Amino acid sequence: MRFDTRLVHAGQPPTPGSADLVPPIHVATVYDRFGxxxxxxxxxxxxxxxxEALEECLAALEEVPYATTFASGQAAAAAVLSLxxxxxxxxxxxxxxxxxxALFDAAAxxxxxxxxxxxxxPDAGERLGDAAMVWVESPTNPLLKVTDLAAAARAAHDRGALLVVDNTLAGPALQQPATLGADIVLHSTSKSLAGHLDVIGGALAYHDPDLHARLRDYRTTFGNVPSPFDCHQIHRGLKTLALRVARQCDSARLLAEALQDEPSVSALRYPGLASHPQHRVAERQMRRPGSLLSFxxxxxxxxxxxxxRLFAPAVSLGGVRSLIECPALMTHRPVPxxxxxxxxxxxxxxxxxxxxEDPDDLVGDLLAAVRAGGSAAR
Incomplete structure (x- = not known):
């Protein structure tokens, strides 16, 4: 099955005996061992x-045999660091x-x-030293740097290191890091995968059965499992992922292009613009440049x-509602x-x-807000 078909069908078989096209939410915590x-x-x-139905779908989307879901993206990332x-x-x-x-500070x-x-x-692979693990965010948050994932995989594996790719900003609709050599693909499923800003979750996807066993055992031991209802919400959101991401990427490009000539805007970052330092890398490994921009x-x-008026001043990303934030005041405020x-x-x-939302409405709203502030001295 092609990607858009997997979004709708993977992990969604009819329930035996009912022909139910929407599998039920299994809320039981215990099971009859003899039944x-x-x-x-x-x-x-x-x-x-x-x-497990959600995990089957996520594994299919990343084109790997295994996926493990967690109560949040933070919980999934903590599980990786436990290795x-x-x-x-x-x-x-x-x-x-x-x-x-914050997780890296705790690991240190x-x-x-x-x-x-x-x-x-370009020379990042030469700086890995004695790394046991290489952790790549691509695109990064919030500067939208793009790493050549295939080159990073080669450099990490030459040193016997695991390559972990946080794929939250792009998601599997735009790139599949495991097909480029990543050992572990990390998602905050709260973002574009669920897509509606109404559920928290995380996931890991990978090829290696030993990693699968270790990370599942970690989750069972520490108990950071997502609820059945949350899994059902995320799985439902996945069905429209391709449609949502296509619209979001169209709007992000229009927003970036509209801001290019604004005198009060500088250091505009969007991987779809030729001015982006890793524009060619993004073109090569991403299907579209993504739904985020920064300036x-x-x-x-x-x-x-x-x-x-149309952009909610809030953290998170990838949802159906447009969002705007200042990282220094919000997501990255705890960073010194x-x-x-x-x-x-x-x-x-x-x-x-x-x-x-309608792309023209978004462009008009953001430009009006930017221009109303003028080009006051910083």
């Missing part, structure tokens, strides 16, 4: 049919989601050597976010300011997540 033919199910913290032991080295993208920064306190590096640079605004970020500035996260950086 099931294969006795596969034991306790809801370990096994659940609704959760490291004190003294080992983690080389990671320097520009990552604010919550990932437990004895893991965490080495941030700009993995979008530095010469005016007051808070005033800008108060002026927009000197670190933010060193990474290029300006106090006036604005990140926009395009939703599925």
């Amino acid at each position: 099931q033919p294969d006795r596969r199910y034991f306790y809801g913290r370990g096994e659940n049919p609704t959760r 490291l032991t004190p003294g080992q080295t983690l080389v990671c993208s320097d520009d990552v989601y604010g919550g990932t920064h 306190r437990s004895g893991v050597r965490v080495t941030p590096w700009d993995l979008s640079l 530095v605004y010469a005016g007051d970020p808070e005033a800008l976010m108060r002026r927009v 300011r000197p670190t933010r500035l060193r990474l290029g996260i300006d106090d006036h950086l604005i990140r926009v997540s395009a939703g599925i």
Whole structure:
């Protein structure tokens, strides 16, 4: 089956005996050990049919045999970091989601050597040293750097390291890192996969059965499982992923093009623009350039976010509603300011997540808000 067909059909077989085209939500926490033919199910913290249906679909979308879902993207990321032991080295993208920064800080306190590096640079593969794990976000959040994933996989595997790719910003509709060599693909399923800003979840996808066993055992031990209802919500959202992402990418491109000549906008970042440093890499490994853009605004970020009507000033991304945020005030506020500035996260950086509203309405709303602030000196 092609990708759009897998979105609708994978993990959705009719329920035996009912011909039900929408599988039910299995809420049971315990199972009759003698009432099931294969006795596969034991306790809801370990096994659940609704959760497994979602995992089957996610694995199919990333073109791997295995996927494991978690209660949040943070929980999924923490599970990956559990594979490291004190003294080992983690080389990671320097520009990552604010919550990932916090997880890396916790890993460092437990004895893991965490080495941030700009993995979008052409010579990044030469800087991996003795890494046991290489963690790539591509595109990154919020600067939208793009890493050559195939090159990163070769460099990591030459050192015997695992390559982890956080695919949250792009999602499987735009890129499939496992097909480019990634060992583990990470998702916050709260974002574009669920798509409606109404559920929290995370997932990992991979080829290796040993990794699958280790990460499932970790989840069962620590209990960070998603609820059956959350899994059902995410699986329902997946059915419209391709349609939503196509509209969002169209709108993001129009927004980026409209902002290019605005005098109060600088450092505009969108992988679909020829001016983006990794534009060619994005063209090669992504089907579309994505639904996010960021820029530095010469005016007051808070005033800008108060002026927009259609963009909700809120964190998260990839949903049907368009969102706007200032990372320094919101998602990356816990990151120390000197670190933010060193990474290029300006106090006036604005990140926009395009939703599925009419593209012309979005462009008009954002341009009006940008222009109303003028080009006041920063």
